[in-house]
Amino acid sequence: MPNEQTFIVDDDAENADSEAALRKPTKLMAYFRLNQIDPDARDLKYPEIPEHYVWEDRDGSWSPTDMEKIYLRMLLAHVAGSTSFEALRTVNETVCETFQEACRRMGLLERVDEYDRCVIEPANNAPPKRLRRLFALICLVAVDNAALELSQLWLNHRIALMDDFLYAGNDESFTGVKLSINPSNKLKTLIIP
Structure with a gap:
């Protein structure tokens, strides 16, 4: 419920650690934030988020799964002179939505x-x-x-x-x-x- 987020704090933790835990967003609050900043996340229901994003406990945020990083690495190994992420995702003058799509169009996934x-x-x-x-x-x-x-x-x-x-x-x-x-x-x- 709003303003009723549950936090679990270790009794043996230092005061500073407890305060840091209270400042870190819960998974639900981070989900709301993710939807504010990532248009792709808005197409997903809350239970689907872990299929596409990884929970980063240290800072209380959702980040994309490592697969897009894999595809990014593939592109970096094959595309010379790129000046931006968009340039990396461009194949035959078409900007692909994802690094995976760019890899697929280049035939790298085969x-x-x-x-x-x-x-x-x-x-x-x-x-x-x-x-x-x-x-x-x-x-x-x-x-x-x-x-x-x-x-x-x-x-x-x-x-x-x-x-x-x-x-x-x-x-x-x-x-x-x-x-x-x-x-x-x-x-x-x-x-x-």
């Missing part, structure tokens, strides 16, 4: 090596949990002719994707991990014995 390139850069500095999320997103959006090569993508990056498990000494239990893809129904499954 190339398996593009997905591989998108994992290489973050693999050097992103935590494995974030890489696994990125890998899952790639599995969800991979086009049909690239889907059969996802197992190769897994093989190329499996150590980085499981690094936190391996570091914790669980390497023996992850030796049989593999990606299974059923071409008949496009089912993609990560099998961990």
